[in-house]
Each structure stands twice: as C-alpha cells, then as structure tokens.
Amino acid sequence: MNLAVQKFAEYAPILQRLCQAIGASILGMLKALGALCFFIADVVRHCLTPPFFFRHLLRQFMDIGYYSLPVVGMTALFTGMVLALQSYTGFSRFNAESAIASVVVLSITRELAPVLAGLMVAGRVGASIAAEIGTMRVTEQIDALTTLSVNPLKYLVVPRVLAGTIMLPILVLIGDIIGVYGGYIVSTHVLGFSSGTYLQQTWDVLEKMDVISGLVKASAFGFIVALMGCYHGYYSGRGAQGVGAATTNAVVTASILILIFNFILTQVFFS
C-alpha cells in the first residue's frame, strides 16, 4: 500500500506535466479554430460588400484557373490511363470491356478528379498564395494597404478565395473529360477494345449526379485551398522563416482538410 502511494507520488509530476501539455495543445487548437472562423466570417462579409476589385478577380482566375490547367490535365490523363490498366487486371476474366469503362468514368468523376486536382492545386496555388501574402505581411505591405484605406481582406483575400471556389470546378470538369479520354486511349490502343462499345458503356453508366457531386467537391476544395493559403499568409510569422512556415502549413492543412471534407461530402451525397 505504502509502496503504491510512493510510486504514485513519483509519477504524479510527470502525469501532471503530460496533462498540462495535452490541455495546452487542445486549447491552442480551439483558439486557432476560433481565429479561423472569425477570418472566414470576415472574408464572407467582404465578399458581399463593395467595393469589389474585379480586375484582381480576373487576374486570379488566370493564376489559379488557367495556369493550373496543365497540372490538372496531366494528372487526370495519367490517372485515367492507369485506372484502365489496373482494372483490366482485375476484371479481365469477366466482361472486361464494360466494367473498365464504368470503373474509369465513375472513379474519375466522383473521386479522383476532384481530390487529385484539389491536392495538386493545393501544392501549386495554395503555396504561392501563402508565400505571396506572407511576404506582404512581413514587409509591412499589408499594413501599408490599411494606411491607404484599402481593406487587405477585400483587396488580397476575397479575389483569391472567389477565384479558387469558381475555378476549381471548371478545372475538374476539364479533368473529367481528359481522364475519361485517358482510359479510352488505353482501352482501345493497348487493350484492344472497340471504341464504340467503350464510349457507349461510359455514357450509359454515367449519371448527372456523379459529375455534379464531383464539381461540388471541387468547389469546396478550391475554397479550402485558397482560404488556407490566405489565412496562413495573412498571419505569417516574422521574417523568411515565418513565410516558409506559413507556406508549409497552408499546403499541409489544405491537403488534410481536402481529404476530410471529401469523406464528409461523399457521405452526404451517396448515403
């Protein structure tokens, strides 16, 4: 009995420190979450109230949308091709032709195009947004905007978030087409299926909801990527190190949130 008490006394400080550490990190997380919620509310409010910086919005459409096209297109093309090859291995014993077409088109439109495009854009666009806005923060350009009576959220954040939310579905729609085409190429040229049957099968199995759910996901992912880039850049730490950390955090949090929301949205759409 005595021994147990003694042992407990020995471990109590360690236990206490452990609890403190856990408590502190939970509190820290809640605080960060609260700050993020306020940031989102502010951004949404500024989306809806004038003045609007249309010229900036157009530029962000180009930066986020148009210039991401090669990356997203390549990703979709090769994913579609691999899907065809892989499912051939699995389905070749049964009526492979129709099975492959449906696997390719459904996985591309529902899952792979939005998620992979989201992740690629997180790396390409999210990082550059965080670096750009973070640099503006540490060189006091954001403070300068405020002294010139221009709201930095309106000027910097709103165009990027809107462009992300609007452009990603468009990218994914193009990605859908390219991905299906990738599967078609492999099926007809490598696996030797007839092109007519493949396309017919693709068309038959595809439903409106498959495409729409993918585009809604894409829109959510575009919002997440741009928001995380802006948020981490806006609250970037001091110096080059601060900007570096902001960039990393933007990409990591955006990627994880994309995977989490992909699950949630899939649950909402297909259950």
Place this chain on the structure above:
Amino acid sequence: MTHKIELKNVIKSFGPKKVLQGVDLAVPQGSSMVIIGGSGTGKSVALKCILGLIKPDAGSSILIDGHETVGVGARERDGFMRKFGMLFQGGALFDSLPVWHNVAFGLIHGKEDVNKEAAKILAIEKLDAVGLGKNVADLYPAELSGGMQKRVSLARAIATNPEIIFFDEPTTGLDPIMADVINDLIVKCVKELGATAITITHDMASARKIADHIAMIHMGKIIWTGAIAEMDKCDNPYVDQFIHGRANGPITDAIPA
C-alpha cells in the same frame, strides 16, 4: 490649444518584452513633432499603435482630434485612417505594382476615386517633388535603389494630402543633398499644406530642420519633450548624450554589462 494627436499612458508588450511602458505625448494641430531615441526603444511601435496597426494594451488611450481611437470598431477606424499618411521604415512598397501605381494607390482606391490617367499625372508630380524623374514611374520597386524606394514610399505617403503624416526615418539611406530635399518637403507639407507630422529620425541635422517640438523616448517612456529651441539648453543628461552622440553617458550606463 487643441491637440491633433494625444497619447496618454500608452502601453505595449510583446509577450514578456515590455516595449512601451506608459507613453504620454501631445502633438498640436499643424505642428511638426520629431521623436528621437535609441534603436529598438519602440518608436516605430508607437506610430503603429496610433495608426491602430498594433493594438496597444489595456489602459492605453490615444485621442485623434479629441476622439478616442483605442478599441473602436472597424468602420470608425476606417474614418480615422483616411486622415493618415505613413512612410514605413522599410518602405513597404507594393512590389507587384509599378512605381507610379504605388504612388497613386491611395488616389485610385481611396475615397476620392480619381481615375487612372489623372492619378498617374498626379503621381508623376509627387515623384518629381521627391527628386525622381518621369522615367522612374514605369519601373517596378525591385528595380530601384534603397534610397529611391524610400523616396517613392514618401511620395505615396503624401500623395493624398493627408491631415496627419508619419515619417519613419525619412532620410535614412539618402545622400546629404537628397536628405535636405526631403527635409524641405516635410517642412512644406506642414507649413504650406497645414498637415500635422510626426517624424522619427536619428539624423539630428534633419531633426533640427523639420521639428517644431521634439520628444525623446527611452525605456518605453517619453523622458523629455519640448520646443526644438530648448533642446540644446535642456539639462537632461539622456538628451544631452543622445544629441551629441556620445558613447558614454546615462543611456549606455543603464544597459547591464
């Protein structure tokens, strides 16, 4: 006499580091105040507190035109902000915009809504006032020397003819002739355009030229303030050491070895 800007007991700490520990300062309408003090004593932080870019700690009070500005909402803050122009110590030019657009930024996006062509012409005028030619207007900030960037930033700060202008080390990094051009420009802003100015400087020649009043900050407090003429006669040993730039004296003695 009404004070344009009045600071009462302004306090600011960053974590455990106490930067401002009760700053009291009053700047009369239409006058030029120069703040001097050692490096890292919180001069830039004080200006940013007045602008609301840094939130001062509880207990601080900052009045502008007699109105309390600490803790006001975003909309009221916007109203105050229109009165200000600020030259940042590091320039803080927008590096994605050409020089003329930097200078014209407040005109184009501010309340006045000047159109782009008119704004560009005004910007070129302001650039001329800081000794920069027309050929600079279409360059980008990264293509300019440090001193040129500083002058562009100064042109941007005064472009909208603000009521209150802050200059954070306007002459640092300039050659002596250009420094004097800038001194004249600051004097002109105050004397002819009626602005109220606060200037931070380490350049005593410049301070003597532009100041009506001078204040010295040390250990987070204003330890001396008075008219520029009184500065040389004052018997404050800290001020004496600072304005004569002596390595030995009460300021350096206070730093623990």
